Amino acid sequence: MASGVYYLGLNYVPQKWYETQTMMPNQVESYYVNQWCTSDFGRKEAVLWDLTRVDCLAKDYAIEFDFAKKWAESAGQSLYYSKMTGKPPAVVLILTSLTDYRYVKRLERLDNGIKIFLIKAY
DSSP states (O other): OHHHHHHHHHHTSOSSOOOEEEOOSSOOHHHHHHHHSOTTTEEEEEEOTTSOEEEEEESSOEEEEEEGGGHHHHHHHHHHHHHHHSSOEEEEEEEOSGGGHHHHHHHHHHOSSOEEEEEEOO
């Protein structure tokens, strides 16, 4: 039993500390985009030539926001937006519980250059 708890504990620990902001829980995704992507930081809902929308097109990154359980979708979208804009990919994962760190680990395992930011919303 103890070894199982030890494994689960290690499984949720991210490889490094990520820039994390604490925000109000139980909000829709657009709330977090509006709080993070202010006009001096980047453009919200930037429309690309193929009519796709980058959640936040910043000076340094093409950023996709999503709740942690949708980590794979956010990774794919950020890579696509990066290709379309020429900016490095970034993902902001919205964590709604402590166990959501397992999704951060999954995103880390891709090891594809995606910058990870976290929002702690619990």
